[in-house]
Amino acid sequence: MSPAYEATTAWAQAADAADPLRAFRDEFLIPPHEGRDSAYFCGNSLGLQPRAVRAAVEAELDYWGELGVEGHFKGRLPWMDYHEFVRDHLAEVVGARPSEVVAMNTLGVNLHLMMVSFYRPTAARPAILMEAGAFPTDRYALESQVRFHGFDPAEALIELEADEPNGTLSMAAIERALAEHGHRVALLMLPGVQYRTGQAFDLQAITELGHRHGCMVGFDLAHAVGNLPLRLHDSGADFAIWCSYKYLNSGPGAVGGAFVHERHANTALPRFAGWWGHDKATRFQMGPEFVPTPGADGWQLSNPPILALAPLRVSLEVFHRAGMARLREKSLRLTGYLEWLVDTQLADVLDVVTPADPARRGAQLSIRVRGGRERGRALFEHLMAHGVIGDWREPDVIRISPVPLYNRYADCLAFAEAVRAWARAG
Ligand SMILES: *Cc1c(COP(=O)(O)O)cnc(C)c1O
Helix, strand or coil: CCCCCCCCHHHHHHHHHCCCCHHHHHHECCCEECCEECEECECCCCCCCECHHHHHHHHHHHHHHHHHHHHHCCCCCCHHHHHHHCHHHHHHHHCCCHHHEEECCCHHHHHHHHHHHHCCCCCCCCEEEEECCCCHHHHHHHHHHHHHCCCCHHHHEEEECCCCCCCCCCHHHHHHHHHHHHHHEEEEEEECECCCCCEECCHHHHHHHHHHCCCEEEEECCCCCCCCCCCHHHHCCCEEEECCCCCCCCCCCCCCEEEECHHHCCCCCCCCCCHHHECHHHHHHCCCCCCECCCHHHHCCCCCCHHHHHHHHHHHHHHHHHCHHHHHHHHHHHHHHHHHHHHHHCCCCEEECCCCCHHHECCCEEEEECCCHHHHHHHHHHHHHCCEECEEECCCEEEEECCCCCCCHHHHHHHHHHHHHHHHHC
């Protein structure tokens, strides 16, 4: 399992030629830089466009033009059932039963909708346990939910500080926090993969721990979905939410997703209801009483945006053909190559923040430049100007995410060569 990597163009080209998933790259539009493909490492922020998306969106525009309202019932994929056409592949990507997932809204909206049902604070158990340094939306959503229920975030929002040297969080720290606060915690909410450090969490172990303390357990999978093979059903998590424009390649502002574990399929927990969540069989009787569709579908509010679901449908078909197991296999080797290049060629310039254990990370490596923030910014600008596209996260992290669907070993080498050229010049 220790691949013999080399820092040469010949080696990278041979590795790309031998890659069993290499043909998938041709299914994507790679942003050009000065007439050549850029080395695009931002699939964790905005995944690239599958070529098939344009025709899929145009097909729906054509149906609208030709069929008008009849498009709800006619056409190849009638709009009435459209969210169901993405369901099986979505379930596959997150390791859930089809009835446990739904494509709807966006991440932030779904987080709030899930919390309406799964964050039920009481005087004795009012708290949410989350990570310190979470993505802003998560912090804002959780704090505002605490206030909405009339509690004081100073007491009811417990933020777990990173306890490992690079700012990552150990399982032991989560255990300690639950041992101390667990009896007061209504909801344990953590990421699948942390957006700044790239650390991956063990969803099943965390869920078991949270449940042992009587907490509901939810996950934000923004950086995990389409990145790691997930087994959400088996993890036992109560709910999860995600967006689809990062590793899922479904376009800016794409339709997000939610998972609700089967055990809550017919829950009596409160929810915010809308007509699209009403039992499909009787939805159009337009009665006054809300009867939810069992499963995740019952949390839908509105009839879905078809033009936005078309890219998700196309993109999930790509995942279905590639398979998460094969993608992970390549991802381990590809990110392993990037890490090897940093460790063996660039150790005087860069440090990797992301855990070295491949089981504790996905595709992304978060990298710090030695010498402080200003040098970090300078390298980042240099990379962007030379067609090596990563992103910058305050205060001092460059995120580089080789995506197994479309990145090449040659891209990783291009990153290393650009860093070396900058270091030599500086
Ligand atoms: C990307 C990301 C979001 C974005 O939320 P939207 O509602 O899609 O804008 C939220 N949380 C995390 C952890 C993210 O990485």
